[in-house]
Amino acid sequence: MADGVTDGVTGVGAGGVTGGFIELDRVEKVFDVRKKTGFLRRERHQVRAVDSISFSVARGEMVGYIGPNGAGKSTTIKMLTGILTPSGGRLRVAGIDPSRERTRLAHRIGVVFGQRTTLWWDLPLIDSYKLMHRMYRIPDGRYRENLDRLVELLDLGALLDVPVRQLSLGQRMRGDIAAALLHDPEVLYLDEPTIGLDVVSKANVREFLREVNTERGTTVLLTTHDLQDIEQLCSRVMVIDHGRMMYDGPLTGLHEIGDSERTLVVDLERELPPIEVESARVVKVEGPRQWLAFPASASAAPLVARIAAEYPLVDLSVREPDIEAVISRMYAEKATS
Amino acid sequence: MGETTKVGSTAGSRVTDGLRAYLLIAGMWIRAGMTYRTSFVVTVFGNLLLSGLDFVGILLMFSQVDSLGGWTLPEVAFLYGLSVTAFGITDLLLGSSEVLGTRIRDGSFDTLLVRPVPVLAQVAADQFPLRRFGRVIQGALVLGWALFAVDVDWTAPKALLVPVMLVSGAVIFGAIFVAGAAFQFLAQDAAQVQNAFTYGGTTLLQYPPTLFGKDLVRGVTFVLPLAFVNWLPASYVLGRPYPLDLPTWVTYLSPLAAGVCCALAGVLWRTGLRSYRSTGS
Numbered sequence: 001m002a003d004g005v006t007d008g009v010t011g012v013g014a015g016g017v018t019g020g021f022i023e024l025d026r027v028e029k030v031f032d033v034r035k036k037t038g039f040l041r042r043e044r045h046q047v048r049a050v051d052s053i054s055f056s057v058a059r060g061e062m063v064g065y066i067g068p069n070g071a072g073k074s075t076t077i078k079m080l081t082g083i084l085t086p087s088g089g090r091l092r093v094a095g096i097d098p099s100r101e102r103t104r105l106a107h108r109i110g111v112v113f114g115q116r117t118t119l120w121w122d123l124p125l126i127d128s129y130k131l132m133h134r135m136y137r138i139p140d141g142r143y144r145e146n147l148d149r150l151v152e153l154l155d156l157g158a159l160l161d162v163p164v165r166q167l168s169l170g171q172r173m174r175g176d177i178a179a180a181l182l183h184d185p186e187v188l189y190l191d192e193p194t195i196g197l198d199v200v201s202k203a204n205v206r207e208f209l210r211e212v213n214t215e216r217g218t219t220v221l222l223t224t225h226d227l228q229d230i231e232q233l234c235s236r237v238m239v240i241d242h243g244r245m246m247y248d249g250p251l252t253g254l255h256e257i258g259d260s261e262r263t264l265v266v267d268l269e270r271e272l273p274p275i276e277v278e279s280a281r282v283v284k285v286e287g288p289r290q291w292l293a294f295p296a297s298a299s300a301a302p303l304v305a306r307i308a309a310e311y312p313l314v315d316l317s318v319r320e321p322d323i324e325a326v327i328s329r330m331y332a333e334k335a336t337s
Numbered sequence: 338m339g340e341t342t343k344v345g346s347t348a349g350s351r352v353t354d355g356l357r358a359y360l361l362i363a364g365m366w367i368r369a370g371m372t373y374r375t376s377f378v379v380t381v382f383g384n385l386l387l388s389g390l391d392f393v394g395i396l397l398m399f400s401q402v403d404s405l406g407g408w409t410l411p412e413v414a415f416l417y418g419l420s421v422t423a424f425g426i427t428d429l430l431l432g433s434s435e436v437l438g439t440r441i442r443d444g445s446f447d448t449l450l451v452r453p454v455p456v457l458a459q460v461a462a463d464q465f466p467l468r469r470f471g472r473v474i475q476g477a478l479v480l481g482w483a484l485f486a487v488d489v490d491w492t493a494p495k496a497l498l499v500p501v502m503l504v505s506g507a508v509i510f511g512a513i514f515v516a517g518a519a520f521q522f523l524a525q526d527a528a529q530v531q532n533a534f535t536y537g538g539t540t541l542l543q544y545p546p547t548l549f550g551k552d553l554v555r556g557v558t559f560v561l562p563l564a565f566v567n568w569l570p571a572s573y574v575l576g577r578p579y580p581l582d583l584p585t586w587v588t589y590l591s592p593l594a595a596g597v598c599c600a601l602a603g604v605l606w607r608t609g610l611r612s613y614r615s616t617g618s
Contacts, residue, residue, distance in 0.1 A: 031614065078615055083613075083615055102450065103354075106453035107453045111451045113448065115444070127365055130365070131362065134361050135358060135453065
């Protein structure tokens with residue numbers, strides 16, 4: 001079954017390792033970790049952050065790369081940008097070996113780290129862009145055209161003269177995304193691009209990314225904690241945990257594989273005993289509010305209709321399963337089969 | 338600015354790429370700093386005064402004694418001027434590399450690695466501290482005075498040694514800065530160790546070699562070749578005996594010492610960069 005998860009349901013990425021724009025063939029990253037165990041004694045052991053991962057992304061694809069904390073997502077991104085050198089396996093981006101030709105590759109990729117900025121912290125936003133113009137040797141006309149377009153789409157006009165450190169998180173993120181796209185990269189890596197953003201900013205960023213992908217054909221690889229990012233943007237999702245590829249295919253398949261459940265939260269008029277209804281079970285009751293779990297593959301509509309017919313319903317909401325839940329279910333599945 | 342997108346991997350083109358990137362980044366910081374002209378002038382002037390304080394200390398000493406280790410005030414001023422000017426140039430150009438450890442620790446070093454220009458240039462030019470120009474001015478002023486005041490028969494080789502010392506000295510200090518930066522890949526709080534060699538080194542060289550024990554002089558001649566910044570060539574120019582018995586031609590080896598230091602620092606930097614492991618997220 002363990003292999004079945006990765007092989008059996010592999011969707012778009014099944015084509016093998018030839019012809020992809022991003023290609024990984026059994027890539028590994030092993031870290032030596034030294035732990036202090038005594039005054040001078042140190043214990044050495046190895047941590048496999050990425051353990052024999054293979055996948056291929058075609059030009060123009062938009063792929064979500066998800067997994068819990070410490071799964072190896074960022075390590076993979078860092079190998080794809082050339083920041084880290086793989087310990088084993090073969091890795092190519094646009095035909096280039098990232099760690100060997102890091103600066104050559106840099107002209108062709110754009111990177112957004114959600115956790116930190118690539119902009120110059122103490123300088124006005126526009127200064128960072130001017131510097132990138134020269135640093136990336138972007139032709140003048142192209143630079144002006146791109147800048148105008150990005151400023152308009154990301155609504156940066158009023159922010160250009162503000163020092164980066166004074167920008168809010170959402171503003172800074174937009175500034176960073178613009179910076180990553182000024183030089184027309186063929187591939188855009190986004191490491192947690194919506195982390196810490198409010199709902200409106202998240203929606204704006206997603207909308208913009210979709211446009212970049214469809215209009216310019218930019219290949220996008222994004223890591224995220226937010227399943228909604230994936231749902232709204234990516235036709236393909238890869239799940240990684242403990243450095244291993246757990247799943248590669250469409251998002252719907254992930255729900256089936258994980259046999260995950262969605263949660264229906266209903267507010268009743270008053271406190272009532274747990275709702276009894278087919279195809280769902282109550283998992284929690286708190287005063288007039290009740291939580292019901294039902295299969296993610298089933299539609300919520302008939303369930304809601306049935307409850308509304310029999311109970312005094314005031315309000316309701318549906319919660320999607322989060323990645324951690326889906327993945328833990330994938331494990332449970334493997335253990336029992 | 339040509340549209341040469343060819344980013345070759347040969348050493349020569351890497352150096353020109355690095356210099357170009359350095360000038361771009363430093364230029365941006367200078368322009369940013371110049372927006373507040375008064376503040377700039379005040380900080381440069383303040384820096385000049387501050388770095389002048391240690392020369393005031395030397396002057397005070399000479400108000401009590403006629404010579405230091407057998408060297409007169411103009412001769413010590415000659416050493417001082419050479420050391421401070423050479424170090425000032427390096428500190429101005431490469432001093433920012435000191436914060437590399439911080440950048441590695443907080444993870445922002447990653448962002449330098451995704452840009453299409455050499456990392457060392459980015460590290461060195463970051464926050465380009467034009468205020469440190471004050472130290473160069475101060476050193477040059479003392480050196481200028483010393484050149485007139487010392488009792489020397491200026492021959493062509495002796496006169497030529499002065500600019501050679503400044504350039505070689507700056508390069509030797511630069512190599513120490515780069516080696517120190519490389520060391521920060523292994524120990525992120527090693528900036529203080531680096532300071533001991535750079536700031537400590539320039540202070541040591543402000544005083545005549547005859548003041549120090551032979552072991553120390555041997556150390557800074559053969560191990561960490563700081564003596565080539567000024568001690569050795571300056572002893573020759575001033576006609577002072579050097580504590581160690583060395584042939585005269587050694588005097589002219591400063592550029593060679595600088596070149597060797599540079600090559601070693603380059604190797605260290607590359608090794609350090611290769612061992613970089615990034616942070617967790």
